[in-house]
Amino acid sequence: MIIDLLIPVILMLLVAISCGSLLGYAVKAFKTDENPLEDQINDLLPQTQCGQCGHPGCRPYAKAIAEGGPINRCPPGGEATISALAALLNVAFEPLDAEHGVEDIRRVAYIHEEECIGCTKCIQACPVDAILGAAKFMHTVIVQECTGCDLCIEPCPVDCIDMIPAKDELQRWNWQLPESLIITSDRRQQICQ
Amino acid sequence: MNQLIFPLKRGIHLPERKSISLQSPIIESKLPPQLFLPITQPHYEKAKVLVSVGDYVRQGQLLVKGNGLSGINIHSPSDGIISAIGPHPIANASQLPEITLTIDTLPSDKATFCQLDESLETLKSEHCFSPMDWRRATPAELIVRASECGLVGLGGAGFPTARKLQAALQDVHTLIINAAECEPYITADHALLLEHAEQVIRGIEILLEILPQAECLIGIEENKNEAIEVLHRALLNAENSRIALRIIPTLYPSGAEKQLIYILTGQEVRSGKLTIESGYLCHNVGTAFALQQAVESGKALTHRIVTVTGDAVSKPNNYRVAFGTPVEFLLNQAGVNLTKLSTLIHGGPLMGLEVTSHMVPVTSISNCFIAGTIEEFPPNPPARPCIRCSYCADVCPAGLLPQQLYWFSRSQEQDKARAHHLFDCIECGACAYVCPSHIPLVHYYRAAKADIRVADEKQQMANHSKERFEFHQQRLALEKQQEESRRAERARLASEHKKTSSDTRNDAQALIAAALARVKEKKEITNKQKNKDKD
Numbered sequence: 001m002i003i004d005l006l007i008p009v010i011l012m013l014l015v016a017i018s019c020g021s022l023l024g025y026a027v028k029a030f031k032t033d034e035n036p037l038e039d040q041i042n043d044l045l046p047q048t049q050c051g052q053c054g055h056p057g058c059r060p061y062a063k064a065i066a067e068g069g070p071i072n073r074c075p076p077g078g079e080a081t082i083s084a085l086a087a088l089l090n091v092a093f094e095p096l097d098a099e100h101g102v103e104d105i106r107r108v109a110y111i112h113e114e115e116c117i118g119c120t121k122c123i124q125a126c127p128v129d130a131i132l133g134a135a136k137f138m139h140t141v142i143v144q145e146c147t148g149c150d151l152c153i154e155p156c157p158v159d160c161i162d163m164i165p166a167k168d169e170l171q172r173w174n175w176q177l178p179e180s181l182i183i184t185s186d187r188r189q190q191i192c193q
Numbered sequence: 194m195n196q197l198i199f200p201l202k203r204g205i206h207l208p209e210r211k212s213i214s215l216q217s218p219i220i221e222s223k224l225p226p227q228l229f230l231p232i233t234q235p236h237y238e239k240a241k242v243l244v245s246v247g248d249y250v251r252q253g254q255l256l257v258k259g260n261g262l263s264g265i266n267i268h269s270p271s272d273g274i275i276s277a278i279g280p281h282p283i284a285n286a287s288q289l290p291e292i293t294l295t296i297d298t299l300p301s302d303k304a305t306f307c308q309l310d311e312s313l314e315t316l317k318s319e320h321c322f323s324p325m326d327w328r329r330a331t332p333a334e335l336i337v338r339a340s341e342c343g344l345v346g347l348g349g350a351g352f353p354t355a356r357k358l359q360a361a362l363q364d365v366h367t368l369i370i371n372a373a374e375c376e377p378y379i380t381a382d383h384a385l386l387l388e389h390a391e392q393v394i395r396g397i398e399i400l401l402e403i404l405p406q407a408e409c410l411i412g413i414e415e416n417k418n419e420a421i422e423v424l425h426r427a428l429l430n431a432e433n434s435r436i437a438l439r440i441i442p443t444l445y446p447s448g449a450e451k452q453l454i455y456i457l458t459g460q461e462v463r464s465g466k467l468t469i470e471s472g473y474l475c476h477n478v479g480t481a482f483a484l485q486q487a488v489e490s491g492k493a494l495t496h497r498i499v500t501v502t503g504d505a506v507s508k509p510n511n512y513r514v515a516f517g518t519p520v521e522f523l524l525n526q527a528g529v530n531l532t533k534l535s536t537l538i539h540g541g542p543l544m545g546l547e548v549t550s551h552m553v554p555v556t557s558i559s560n561c562f563i564a565g566t567i568e569e570f571p572p573n574p575p576a577r578p579c580i581r582c583s584y585c586a587d588v589c590p591a592g593l594l595p596q597q598l599y600w601f602s603r604s605q606e607q608d609k610a611r612a613h614h615l616f617d618c619i620e621c622g623a624c625a626y627v628c629p630s631h632i633p634l635v636h637y638y639r640a641a642k643a644d645i646r647v648a649d650e651k652q653q654m655a656n657h658s659k660e661r662f663e664f665h666q667q668r669l670a671l672e673k674q675q676e677e678s679r680r681a682e683r684a685r686l687a688s689e690h691k692k693t694s695s696d697t698r699n700d701a702q703a704l705i706a707a708a709l710a711r712v713k714e715k716k717e718i719t720n721k722q723k724n725k726d727k728d
Contacts, residue, residue: 042659043655043656043659045655046651046654046655046658047655047656047658047659047662048658049658049662057662058659058662080648080651106654126665127662127665128658128661128662128665129661129664129665129668130661145658145661147654147658167237169289170285170287170290170291171237173286173287173289174640174643174644174646174647175636175639175640175642175643176640177602177603177605177636177637177640177641178576178633178636178637178640
C-alpha cells in the first residue's frame with residue numbers, strides 16, 4: 001500500500017531532480033556574457049562612435065537602448081536607423097531628437113595639409129584609425145575609412161581640419177518618389193486654379 | 194536560318210516610327226564651333242585630365258586618362274584649343290552639370306593650324322595608333338587597344354569595353370551581338386549596318402579572336418529587312434562558321450540584354466547574376482564597329498552615329514557626330530522648327546530622358562535625339578489611383594509583378610520590394626506605357642532602387658567601421674598591456690639597481706670602518722710603544 005504510493009512519488013522526484021540539474025547545467029554551460037539584443041542593436045547603429053547621442057560610442061548607446069532608453073538619438077543613422085530599431089524592438093517610430101543633432105549628408109574630415117603641424121592629436125582621437133601620419137609629419141585622412149564622426153576636430157590645436165561632403169552633388173543625386181497621388185476632388189480644384 | 198528562337202512571352206508592340214529617319218544615308222555632321230566633352234567616368238572612378246585651359250590639342254589626342262581598364266580614356270574629336278574646364282549641362286536624369294572640357298574647334302586645315310603656333314609642329318599626328326594585325330595579336334593586346342582607344346559600349350550603358358572583355362576572358366561561351374534596336378524612332382544601329390556591315394562583321398571576328406572558345410549569335414528584329422540582307426551578304430563573304438544570324442520577332446523590349454539572351458538561347462540569366470557570370474557576353478553592333486576601327490585603323494572612339502528625328506525637325510536622319518557636339522547645333526543641321534518643338538528626348542521615347550538644356554552634348558551613350566511636337570508627346574495626364582487591372586504584369590518582360598512593386602515602392606517597404614525582385618526590373622517602361630491610370634511606375638521603381646542602394650551602402654560602411662573600431666580598441670588594449678609589462682620590467686630593473694647600489698654603499702662603509710679600525714689599531718700600537726718608551 002505505502003509502496004504503491006511511494007513509487008510514483010519517488011519517480012516524480014527523480015524526474016524533477018534530473019530536469020532541475022539539467023537546467024542548472026544548461027544555465028552554466030550556455031551562459032552568454034553579453035546581452036544578444038545589445039549586439040543586434042549595435043549592428044543597426046552606424047558605428048561612427050561620434051557620441052552625439054550622449055553615450056561614449058555606439059555600443060554604450062546600444063546598451064542603453066537595450067535597457068529601454070530612447071531610440072531617436074542617433075543623427076548619423078537618421079530616420080532609417082530609427083525605423084530599423086523600431087522594427088527590431090517592436091516599438092513606435094519616433095522622429096529624430098533634434099537636441100542631439102540633425103540628419104545630414106555624409107561628411108568626411110579633410111586636413112588642410114599646409115596648416116598641419118604634425119601633432120598626432122587627431123590620430124589619437126580617431127576611433128577607426130582613418131588618419132595617417134606621424135609626429136612632426138603632415139597628417140592625412142583615408143577618405144574611405146572616415147566615418148565623419150567629428151571627433152578629430154576638437155583636439156586639433158591649429159584648427160586645420162574641416163568636414164567636407166563625402167560625395168559631390170552629382171554623385172549624391174538620386175531618384176525621389178513622384179509626388180503622391182491626390183484624391184480626385186482635390187485634383188479638380190488644383191486644375192481649376 | 195530562323196531556327197531556335199525562343200520568343201519573348203511578354204512585351205509590347207509599339208508604333209515603330211523608324212522609317213522617318215531612314216530616308217537617306219548617314220550624313221557627316223559639320224564640326225561645331227565648340228565641343229563639350231564631359232569627363233564622366235563609370236562609378237565615379239578617378240580620372241586624370243591631361244590638358245589645361247589654353248592648350249592646343251590635335252584630333253585624337255588623349256585628353257583624359259581613365260583609371261586602367263575600368264576607366265574611360267577620352268580623346269579629342271577635333272583639332273582645337275581648350276577654352277574652359279568647368280561645369281556644363283549634360284544629358285542625365287539629375288539635370289546637374291558635370292565637369293566638362295570645352296574645346297574651341299579649329300578648321301582641320303593644317304596650314305591655318307600651323308600659323309597659329311609654331312610649336313604645334315611638335316604635336317604632329319603622333320596621337321594616332323598604328324593599325325594592328327588582329328589575327329596575330331594576343332587577346333591581351335587587343336584588350337589594351339580597346340582600352341587605349343577609349344572604347345565603351347555604344348548600346349546605352351556606356352560601360353568600358355576593355356573591362357567587359359577582361360571579365361569575359363575566362364568562361365564566356367556565347368557572344369551575343371545586339372542589333373535588335375527595339376525602341377521606336379531609333380535607327381542608328383540599322384543605319385550603321387546598312388553602310389558598314391562588313392566592318393561590323395570584322396569587329397565581331399576580332400571579338401571572337403579575343404574569346405577563342407565562344408560562338409557568336411547576332412540578334413536582329415525582323416522589321417529590319419534591308420539590314421538583314423546586308424548582314425547575310427557580309428556573313429557569306431566572311432565565311433566565319435562561328436557567327437550565326439538570328440532573326441527575332443519584333444517586340445519591345447527584345448533588345449534588353451537578358452531578354453535577348455533568352456530569345457536567342459532559351460536560357461534565363463539568374464536573378465542578381467551578371468550575364469558574364471552566366472557565360473554570355475553582350476555587345477552592341479556599334480561597339481563591334483568601334484572595335485574594328487580601333488584595331489584595324491587605329492582610330493580612337495571620338496564619333497558615333499546619332500539618330501536625329503521627331504516631327505519638329507524637317508530633315509530627320511542619322512548623323513555621324515563628333516562627341517561633344519551640342520544638340521542645338523545638331524538640331525539646326527536637321528532643320529529644327531523651334532516653335533513646334535515641345536519635348537526634346539535623349540535616347541528612345543520609353544527609356545530616354547527629357548533634356549531641358551539645348552547645350553547638352555552628344556556623348557557615347559547618345560544614340561538618338563527626338564525633337565517631338567506637342568501632338569507627338571502630349572503631356573502626361575495626371576496619375577489616377579491604381580485599379581489593379583494587372584495589364585502591367587501581362588507585359589513585364591522580366592516576369593515581375595509591377596503592381597506589387599508599385600505599392601511597395603510607394604509605401605517605402607523596401608524589404609518587400611527587394612523580395613519581389615525589384616532589382617530584376619530593367620526599367621523598360623512597358624508597364625507605365627500600358628497603365629490605364631497613367632502612373633509613372635518606372636519612376637517609383639527608380640526611387641525605390643536608389644533608396645535601397647543608399648541604405649545598403651550605409652550598412653556596409655557601418656559594418657566596415659565596426660570592424661575597424663573593434664580592431665582599434667584591440668590595438669589600444671594591446672598597447673596598454675605592453676606598456677604595463679614594460680613598466681613592470683623597468684620597475685624590476687630599478688629595484689635591482691637599488692639593491693646593488695645599497696650593497697656597494699655598505700661595502701664602502703665597511704672599507705671606511707676597516708680603515709678606521711686599522712688607523713685605530715695603529716694608533717694603539719704607537720701609543721703602547723710610546724708608553725713602553727716612557728717606562
